[in-house]
Amino acid sequence: MSSNRIMTVSRAISEAIAQEMRADPTVFVMGEDIGTYGGIFGATAGLLDEFGKERVRDTPISETGFIGAGVGAAMAGMRPIVELMFVDFFGVCMDAIYNLAAKNIYFSGGNYKVPMVIMTATGGGYSDAGQHSQTLHATFAHLPGLKVVAPSNAYDAKGLMIAAIRDDSPVMFMFHKGLQGLAWMASPEGAAAELPEEAYAIPFGEAKVVRRGKDVTIVSLSMMVHKSLDAAEELAKQGIEAEVIDLRTIVPLDRKTVIESVRKTGRLVVVDEDYKSFGLTGEIIASVAEEDPTLLKAAPQRLAVPDVPIPYSRPMEQYVLPSADKIVAAALKTMKKDA
Structure with a gap:
């Protein structure tokens, strides 16, 4: 090598x-x-x-x-x-x-x-x-x-x-x-x-657990993986261990890894930079609910872009994009704590 x-x-x-x-x-x-x-x-x-x-x-x-x-x-x-x-x-x-x-x-x-x-x-x-x-x-x-x-x-x-x-x-x-x-x-x-310099292929449909945790599952992809990891660091300071999953591929979608994580944590937050309605966040939550709704100890939370065109204004753009702070607040909501 x-x-x-x-x-x-x-x-x-x-x-x-x-x-x-x-x-x-x-x-x-x-x-x-x-x-x-x-x-x-x-x-x-x-x-x-x-x-x-x-x-x-x-x-x-x-x-x-x-x-x-x-x-x-x-x-x-x-x-x-x-x-x-x-x-x-x-x-x-x-x-x-x-x-x-x-x-x-x-x-x-x-x-x-x-x-x-x-x-x-x-x-x-x-x-x-x-x-x-x-x-x-x-x-x-x-x-x-x-x-x-x-x-x-x-x-x-x-x-x-x-x-x-x-x-x-x-x-x-x-x-x-x-x-x-x-x-x-x-x-x-x-x-x-x-x-490595060598060529290697990563199989489609295999999500990666990028941080282990026992209290809440955070599912994300692309840029939102990094926002989720930042949120997990902040949650750890409050005694909450978040498990962060990087989907890596959407089609095929690794539902199994998500479900097994939620089976352990009982709580779910899904984060995507895409629009909220009719999107990936809802699909992940539905996949867990269809498998077994009793896996969830609290209502699942989803963070995505509201259904508006992305603003040009920098403050307005940041307002609509998911952030680490928003992920922390969503995770705390599943823990029945105030953000």
């Missing part, structure tokens, strides 16, 4: 892609500003120099065109990685994502595969307003045929990206801007991680 290195999420993603491109000539990348610029969030940095313009293709500003082309390339035997610069831009190319990528394996009776990765940036926190700050995990998880991935750290980002590239189904790889480790946007300390 090679010596491990501390790497940012953006570097981990680009390394994963490079390793798969070296191993498999059918893997290629395309999208806006992914070549010379290396992607505005650094996910394709260095790829053009090594692989050239045939395999690292800058595209026009035409998401419908290049995502549709990605579907065709995947069905023709290639393994495209297509960057949708901001997840908010999905509106102009949803037909290619949902009616083509997501359904064509089913429509063909399994005779065609669609081994395609759509990687896209999510999340707010830096005042870029309502068309560049959404998370939208549940939007894609709700659509049959898509796998949905949302890593919280560099180690998971590399392993999940390699698994996504090797998968024969279309995968939405949703990375949070605030976790990328960019010079112009601060990341939580835990986002960068030690990881």
Whole structure:
């Protein structure tokens, strides 16, 4: 084994892609500003120099065109990685994502595969307003045929990206801007991680317990894992041991790990940066209730973005986003204590 290195999420993603491109000539990348610029969030940095313009293709500003082309390339035997610069831009190319990528394996009776990765940036926190700050995990998880991935750290980002590239189904790889480790946007300390040079894949559908506890279960993903860990530190000062679960993938969803944790703690808080209504937070709570409602000693709590466009104003944006303080208050509510 090679010596491990501390790497940012953006570097981990680009390394994963490079390793798969070296191993498999059918893997290629395309999208806006992914070549010379290396992607505005650094996910394709260095790829053009090594692989050239045939395999690292800058595209026009035409998401419908290049995502549709990605579907065709995947069905023709290639393994495209297509960057949708901001997840908010999905509106102009949803037909290619949902009616083509997501359904064509089913429509063909399994005779065609669609081994395609759509990687896209999510999340707010830096005042870029309502068309560049959404998370939208549940939007894609709700659509049959898509796998949905949302890593919280560099180690998971590399392993999940390699698994996504090797998968024969279309995968939405949703990375949070605030976790990328960019010079112009601060990341939580835990986002960068030690990881080996060797290629490795992390199986989909396996959540990770990132902090053990016995009093309350906090389920989260992506940026909210770090907010949840901060909350758990504060709760520990009050004698409450929170168990924090990082879902890592939404489709497939590891309900078993969540249920087993709640079976131990009896209390549940779910945190997501997506919108609250009809979302992941409700799905997790429903999964526990359907398994056994008597597992819960107190009403479950969910924290998510209220059903409003993400505000441009920095104070207003912070007001709508989940925070460590809000998670602490929700956990205390399940403990029958005042926040």
